[in-house]
Amino acid sequence: MLGKRIELLDAEKTFKARSGPVQALRPIRLAIEESSFVSIVGPSGCGKSTLMNMIAGLEPTSGGEIRLAGQSSRKPQEGNAIVFQKDVLLEWRSVLDNVLLPFELHHITWFDRRSKRTNRELAMELLEMVGLAAFADKYPFELSGGMRQRVSICRALIQNPTLLMMDEPFGALDALTREQMMYDLLKIFDKYKFTVLFITHSIEEAVFLSDRVVVMSPRPGAVVRDIPIQLERPRTIDTRANPAFQKHVQEIRDVFKAEGVLKEV
Amino acid sequence: MRLGRSMRALSVALTIIGLMALWQIICWAGSIPEYILPPPSDILLRMIEDADSLYRHSLITLWEVFLGFAMAVVIGIPLAILLVYSRYISQSFFPIIVGIHCVPMVSLAPLLIIWFGFGLLTKVLIAFLISFFPIVINTTVGLRSMEKEMLNLAKSLRASSAQTFLYFRLPKALPSIFGGLKVGITLAIVGAIVAEFVASEKGLGYLQLMANSQLDVTMEFAVIFTLGIIGIGLFNLVGWIERLSMPWYHATRKEAD
Numbered sequence: 001m002l003g004k005r006i007e008l009l010d011a012e013k014t015f016k017a018r019s020g021p022v023q024a025l026r027p028i029r030l031a032i033e034e035s036s037f038v039s040i041v042g043p044s045g046c047g048k049s050t051l052m053n054m055i056a057g058l059e060p061t062s063g064g065e066i067r068l069a070g071q072s073s074r075k076p077q078e079g080n081a082i083v084f085q086k087d088v089l090l091e092w093r094s095v096l097d098n099v100l101l102p103f104e105l106h107h108i109t110w111f112d113r114r115s116k117r118t119n120r121e122l123a124m125e126l127l128e129m130v131g132l133a134a135f136a137d138k139y140p141f142e143l144s145g146g147m148r149q150r151v152s153i154c155r156a157l158i159q160n161p162t163l164l165m166m167d168e169p170f171g172a173l174d175a176l177t178r179e180q181m182m183y184d185l186l187k188i189f190d191k192y193k194f195t196v197l198f199i200t201h202s203i204e205e206a207v208f209l210s211d212r213v214v215v216m217s218p219r220p221g222a223v224v225r226d227i228p229i230q231l232e233r234p235r236t237i238d239t240r241a242n243p244a245f246q247k248h249v250q251e252i253r254d255v256f257k258a259e260g261v262l263k264e265v
Numbered sequence: 266m267r268l269g270r271s272m273r274a275l276s277v278a279l280t281i282i283g284l285m286a287l288w289q290i291i292c293w294a295g296s297i298p299e300y301i302l303p304p305p306s307d308i309l310l311r312m313i314e315d316a317d318s319l320y321r322h323s324l325i326t327l328w329e330v331f332l333g334f335a336m337a338v339v340i341g342i343p344l345a346i347l348l349v350y351s352r353y354i355s356q357s358f359f360p361i362i363v364g365i366h367c368v369p370m371v372s373l374a375p376l377l378i379i380w381f382g383f384g385l386l387t388k389v390l391i392a393f394l395i396s397f398f399p400i401v402i403n404t405t406v407g408l409r410s411m412e413k414e415m416l417n418l419a420k421s422l423r424a425s426s427a428q429t430f431l432y433f434r435l436p437k438a439l440p441s442i443f444g445g446l447k448v449g450i451t452l453a454i455v456g457a458i459v460a461e462f463v464a465s466e467k468g469l470g471y472l473q474l475m476a477n478s479q480l481d482v483t484m485e486f487a488v489i490f491t492l493g494i495i496g497i498g499l500f501n502l503v504g505w506i507e508r509l510s511m512p513w514y515h516a517t518r519k520e521a522d
Binding site: 053056057058076078080081082084085086088090091092101102104105106139140141159 | 414417418420421423424428433436439512
């Protein structure tokens with residue numbers, strides 16, 4: 001199954017503050033192809049999380065329209081899955097039950113034993129894939145940060161998403177775990193072929209993972225550059241040594257310099 | 266882990282024995298008359314001697330405590346849910362609840378006696394009124410403790426509001442609710458005793474009042490000891506239920522220690 005196409009038709013966001021309305025996002029016009037991996041990179045406060053929340057239907061837009069797979073969308077849709085920066089695992093559920101949560105909310109009725117069993121098998125397969133099968137019966141507090149985020153990725157994947165949104169999913173992890181998570185994510189992306197919208201403030205992360213990097217600047221948030229990444233897939237540990245990789249990173253860094261986000265002192 | 270628990274029980278027991286011994290020594294060395302401060306040995310002997318009467322009156326007090334506490338839970342928790350979900354109720358009822366809590370129960374007791382007589386109901390009501398507040402407050406705080414990201418998760422999973430409550434909000438609130446129940450159960454004992462002081466012909470409060478009127482200080486202490494034992498017992502009972510219903514929570518806390 002192909003991933004969803006995302007279209008933003010002048011979607012914008014204005015917050016009401018005490019001192020009057022504050023524009024958080026200028027009208028944004030952007031199309032994201034089905035089954036592509038697109039990163040949105042920008043400094044804190046540029047509204048990239050707001051943008052994702054609007055696409056996810058978690059926050060209303062103040063104007064414009066958002067279309068998912070051609071349909072106008074204002075609410076959380078089936079086939080959308082989100083991985084948040086905090087893993088938001090439910091501490092009172094075992095790892096396996098956390099992964100099964102989306103099913104429990106929607107599919108399982110108490111007499112539906114058979115689907116319960118196949119769902120369990122599916123959940124175990126996912127945990128196997130991220131190397132956590134042995135931890136299925138543990139509680140979240142027994143896991144490290146990287147393991148917890150892997151569980152939350154499994155919880156997203158079990159929904160069989162056509163659009164996976166990730167809001168700085170590796171932001172809270174240490175550098176090495178973070179790198180490993182990137183390789184894992186690429187493997188998952190190659191296997192599932194859904195659309196990925198990846199929010200990050202790491203330029204390297206965005207370039208390494210994506211087919212396209214959308215660069216945003218703050219106050220008010222706006223898209224300042226849209227860069228297709230010309231790096232072949234599958235990407236490997238050595239991709240970073242590729243001159244094209246370096247060139248893209250430098251290109252984005254230059255954009256931030258021009259925008260005044262990065263300053264030399 | 267088991268060894269740790271038994272070690273802790275041992276250290277608690279030793280501390281209590283040590284304090285008792287100190288008390289005993291002070292009584293002997295200072296030759297304090299027993300109508301001022303009886304030594305613990307006398308008190309313990311008295312508790313054994315009058316075990317039958319203490320037991321009978323304890324049962325009565327326990328029953329009042331249980332009914333009052335149960336009423337506080339049955340009314341308090343749903344009220345907290347309403348407070349969290351209804352802006353109107355939280356704005357209009359909350360000040361009233363705080364106001365009631367600020368009234369000393371002793372001053373309400375005579376009124377309640379006029380309305381409901383000297384029977385069980387008055388005592389249950391006072392136990393209820395005094396244990397109700399911490400249960401409502403803690404449950405409210407717990408239900409409001411759900412962070413934005415968890416709410417977003419629930420929304421993105423397209424959970425209904427009933428599901429959001431049952432799967433996310435309520436379990437998230439459990440630690441806080443149990444905190445309220447632990448305070449509530451001890452306050453229910455206070456409420457029952459206060460009520461028995463004011464109007465009663467049975468119960469531990471009555472027993473202590475009688476002992477006091479006869480200057481039987483040893484008996485007064487015997488009642489106080491009994492109350493202490495009941496308090497610790499009920500508190501631990503709630504703690505035990507808490508551990509059973511939230512294995513994940515205590516494990517988390519242990520990690521943090």
